[in-house]
Amino acid sequence: EPEVTQTPSHQVTQMGQEVILRCVPISNHLYFYWYRQILGQKVEFLVSFYNNEISEKSEIFDDQFSVERPDGSNFTLKIRSTKLEDSAMYFCASSDRGNSPLHFGNGTRLTVT
């Protein structure tokens, strides 16, 4: 069964550094998402992406965040200047239609020190 893949599985970075989290969505999916989950808390929506542009974003997704689909397969989340509170598990997800089930990747655990 096709799956969403994310790399790296764990990223440690120093406060103020830039990080790029990478995702390869399921190949025939058209909608892409980033969610994050602080340890022990709920899954929080960050941003959705469709037709090469952001379709929705949450209040969390401020100017330090950006997303890009640099080629036909990858979908990236960039955090420009990381803060301690950015430490979380970041999940990429994709779906084939706007209201269809989300398929999540296994996540990237980001630790900001």
Next chain:
Amino acid sequence: GQSLEQPSEVTAVEGAIVQINCTYQTSGFYGLSWYQQHDGGAPTFLSYNGLDGLEETGRFSSFLSRSDSYGYLLLQELQMKDSASYFCAANMDTGRRALTFGSGTRLQVQP
């Protein structure tokens, strides 16, 4: 305000039936989804209700009542592997299709 409310924890024994409730307040609503997440794992889709009524998928069923802004996930013949967190999710605003997740219900299945 807009919210998704579900109990924080539920405990049940193997073989039993458990119901996890979810109440919601949204200004726009397409349907209610349920996701399962094991510790350290990714959320995985379980069920979706776009219309009122019961949807059954094997041991899992989900119910929606739009008039009551209420839904539930029913797990039957509980197994140890069902120990996980369960999240209800919905879009929270008219024209907003991205899913917002509830805070999750941690289900502990005991032998």
